[in-house]
Amino acid sequence: xxxxxxxxxxxxxxxxxxxxxxxxxxxxxxxxxxxxxxxxxxxxxxxxxxxxxxxxxxxxxxxxxxxxxxxxxxxxxxxxxxxxxxxxxxxxxxxxxxxxxxxxxxxxxxxxxxxxxxxxxxxxxxxxxxxxxxxxxxxxxxxxxxxxxxxxxxxxxxxxxxxxxxxxxxxxxxxxxxxxxxxxxxxxxxxxxxxxxxxxxxxxxxxxxxxxxxxxxxxxxxxxxxxxxxxxxxxxxxxxxxxxxxxxxxxxxxxxxxxxxxxxxxxxxxxxxxx
Ligand SMILES: O=C[C@H](O)[C@H](O)[C@H](O)COP(=O)(O)O
Numbered sequence: 153x154x155x156x157x158x159x160x161x162x163x164x165x166x167x168x169x170x171x172x173x174x175x176x177x178x179x180x181x182x183x184x185x186x187x188x189x190x191x192x193x194x195x196x197x198x199x200x201x202x203x204x205x206x207x208x209x210x211x212x213x214x215x216x217x218x219x220x221x222x223x224x225x226x227x228x229x230x231x232x233x234x235x236x237x238x239x240x241x242x243x244x245x246x247x248x249x250x251x252x253x254x255x256x257x258x259x260x261x262x263x264x265x266x267x268x269x270x271x272x273x274x275x276x277x278x279x280x281x282x283x284x285x286x287x288x289x290x291x292x293x294x295x296x297x298x299x300x301x302x303x304x305x306x307x308x309x310x311x312x313x314x315x316x317x318x319x320x321x322x323x324x325x326x327x328x329x330x331x332x333x334x335x336x337x338x339x340x341x342x343x344x345x346x347x348x349x350x351x352x353x354x355x356x357x358x359x360x361x362x363x364x365x366x367x368x369x370x371x372x373x374x375x376x377x378x379x380x381x382x383x384x385x386x387x388x389x390x391x392x393x394x395x396x397x398x399x400x401x402x403x404x405x406x407x408x409x410x411x412x413x414x415x416x417x418x419x420x421x422x423x424x425x426x427x
């Protein structure tokens with residue numbers, strides 16, 4: 153049976169909400185005091201689920217945003233807004249929730265479709281547990297399969313032409329500076345005053361159990377590509393969240409310990425980091 157665009161959009165929203173409520177139920181423990189809140193349309197339901205717990209649970213918690221959108225979400229929900237810049241050295245967030253544009257079988261992520269990625273990575277890496285929340289469209293065997301717009305890369309504007317050259321040399325097909333939204337002339341400007349380049353690559357190989365793909369034949373493993381991208385002068389941060397997960401390192405993990413997917417049949421699929 154075919155679904156209309158309107159029905160599909162409704163299904164997607166329902167899936168996001170289901171995943172968000174389940175993730176909050178499983179990972180937001182009442183004794184927690186510091187919680188990271190990511191960006192995007194799925195995180196809206198995370199904040200909704202948290203606020204629904206009521207002040208008896210949330211009043212002892214502080215919430216740390218990943219940009220201007222999540223700042224507004226936290227404030228609008230009447231939750232205590234704090235900043236990661238004020239988190240004392242040596243302290244971590246108990247948990248951070250965030251969305252993703254694509255999630256592969258090793259829980260590597262593409263993020264930044266909404267032009268937020270740098271602050272998101274800092275908040276995720278500051279949390280003891282990073283939990284990803286998404287809908288069924290984001291599940292993918294390898295990055296670049298479902299999300300075709302390219303890997304979002306946050307760049308210093310003056311370096312953008314050189315970065316584009318380098319991306320092409322690395323095999324990216326038609327990397328582009330992301331334009332501003334309708335009504336904004338010129339490039340999109342991030343919360344950090346920088347630009348975004350979207351760099352499409354051929355689907356990325358999982359790093360685990362694979363020969364290192366170094367881009368020589370146009371094919372990269374996630375880790376090799378990420379390590380190469382972050383070294384390009386002018387690149388501030390990349391929208392690949394990769395490397396070790398939160399089970400393997402005490403802090404600094406970019407990959408989630410668990411990813412929640414709202415499915416089209418109304419179930420929630422949970423994928424957890426193995427080790
Ligand atoms: O730049 C935006 C962030 O990385 C989002 O978390 C990501 O794009 C997923 O957003 P959404 O939940 O709207 O699909």
